[in-house]
Amino acid sequence: MSVERIPLAGVIGSPIAHSKSPLLHGHWLKTLGIKGHYIPMDVAPEDLENVLRTLPRMGFVGVNITVPHKEAAMRIADQVTDRATLIGAVNTLIFREDGKIHADNTDGYGFIENLRQNAPDWNPAAGPAAVLGAGGAARAVVASLLDAGVPEILISNRTRARAEALKQDFGTRVSVVEWVQAGNMLEQAATVVNTTSLGMLGKPELRVPLDGLQKGALVTDLVYNPLQTRLLREAEDMGCVTVDGLGMLIHQAVPGFERWFGQRPVVDAATRAVLLR
Incomplete structure (x- = not known):
């Protein structure tokens, strides 16, 4: 019998406590009725690669990347989109089933x-x-x-x-x-x-x-x-x-959420209200 895995995603930065991303993704998970979690993670630069290689084995489907890791994560990724290469930084990682890290910039x-x-x-x-x-x-x-x-x-x-x-x-x-x-x-x-x-x-x-x-x-x-x-x-x-x-901030989060959790969230007044609370 196959056990359904709960998809995990999150945001990696340092510091990270101020991030509004967990509120935003949490709101979408709830309104769409998706069993999943989105977690803030404070990761030091020297630990970044180790953490990114370990997360997929823990059930993570992807993460957002914020300051100061946006350039370093691009170097660690196995595949980088053209637009992220042009910008020189990434903010969205997708952990693929073959273990490869796919990086994009949705800013x-x-x-x-x-x-x-x-x-x-x-x-x-x-x-x-x-x-x-x-x-x-x-x-x-x-x-x-x-x-x-x-x-x-x-x-x-x-x-x-x-x-x-x-x-x-x-x-x-x-x-x-x-x-x-x-x-x-x-x-x-x-x-x-x-x-x-x-x-x-x-x-x-x-x-x-x-x-x-x-x-x-x-x-x-x-x-x-x-x-x-x-x-x-x-x-x-x-x-x-x-x-x-x-x-x-809200719109840049849409492509990642859709790739990780399989549903496209709606950006509406209620979404904004959650972040302005």
């Missing part, structure tokens, strides 16, 4: 789906996008914006070298703007994205001048604590369409 997918759900009239081809920041999140955003059909991306980062490295990887549709000139690039932008941690609770404010924002431009912030950042507040006052960062 860009989550970013675009959040815009499509919360700004359905957004047209990527309407004009250039201005991106603040050049870290891992920015790479995922740039890849997905180019894929969606944005004609040109202007990128500005406090450390110019990181922005230049990003331009080198993504090619001629990306231009670098000095951080002191970041406000100027908003004047021609149809889409504006903050991928930095500036404006987050406990971090310095985003000091980029916003008077160049175009009325009707789409402005989004990956920061979701607070939900309404100064950038979003001021953009709204100037007649821009604004989308907060919480939806990206």
Whole structure:
């Protein structure tokens, strides 16, 4: 007689106690009536490979990967998707039945789906996008914006070298703007994205001048604590369409959940409410 195994998944980072992923996946498991569990795991960098090789033998079907392991997990994986390779980091691992670790990055997918759900009239081809920041999140955003059909991306980062490295990887549709000139690039932008941690609770404010924002431009912030950042507040006052960062966190989780547990979860008001409690 075959015994039904309860599928296990989780999120690996260090620290991990702040992660909202267990709440999110727990909500979906419950609403879909799936017998499964999603567990936060604090794993030190030197233990990562050992842990990833052991989890499948314990009934794990996959895990999310967060800071500081997103690059290291990519090197450990047996197979990496093209988009994750381009971004240079992974956030979703699938443990296959043959024992192989399949790695993907769903951040860009989550970013675009959040815009499509919360700004359905957004047209990527309407004009250039201005991106603040050049870290891992920015790479995922740039890849997905180019894929969606944005004609040109202007990128500005406090450390110019990181922005230049990003331009080198993504090619001629990306231009670098000095951080002191970041406000100027908003004047021609149809889409504006903050991928930095500036404006987050406990971090310095985003000091980029916003008077160049175009009325009707789409402005989004990956920061979701607070939900309404100064950038979003001021953009709204100037007649821009604004989308907060919480939806990206939710949407990026959908592909992993579907692969691990066999059902596609719905992103609705109840899902958001669970994370805002």
